Amino acid sequence: MELPRQIVVGEKNIEQVGEFLRSLSNPKKVSIISGKNVKKIIGKEIDKSLKNAKISAVWHLARSNEVKETITIQKKVKSTKSDIIIGLGGGRSVDIAKLCAFNLKKPFVSIPTSASHDGIASRIVAVRGEKQHTLVATAPLGVFVDLDNIKKAPKKLLASGGGDLMAKITAVHDWELGRDKVGEYYEDIQQVVTQ
Secondary structure, X not given: OOOOOEEEEEXXXXXXXXXXXXXXXXXXXXXXXXXXXXXXXXXXXXXXXXXXXXXXXXXXXXXXOXXXXXXXXXXXXXXXXXXXXXEEEOHHHHHHHHHHHHHHOOOEEEEEOOOOOOOOOOOEEEXXXXXXXXXXXXXXXXXXXXXXXXXXXXXXXXXXXXXXXXXXXXXXXXXHXXXXXXXXXXXXXXXXXXX
């Protein structure tokens, strides 16, 4: 099992992102994968914190988590020769960063901005091709959470995160029941992770 080396959870601490990255691996350059709305909301604060820590950043905006989009972003990230890949935002951005980091053999840092994504510290990635499927990639080197940003996320994302947390146990049992009773597709994530 892989666990993040460091997890920081605080309130109104986004200006400490640069210091956090320095404490992990002292990067000179980072690639940030984010959606345009998240960049618009906290991009300036992130840039300022990185500049104060003497870290340069290249932003890559993700429109979807489709395989084609992920490959395009990965090529751009590779060309930057970044030391760390950051997933900033919700599930799409975090998953794309996680997969890029795995494929490029670079460290990955997760900076979630919503409670609706349960993969902020896991190795599991959801990508869309002809159908959605999961892959095993890289667990984050670090996770940095500013609770103030999570609280500012749309209410539906907070509700979704709470509902997901409550439903996780029964959902897995329901999935197993479908497999056992009617032969539905079932992916044992535990087996995937240990392979």
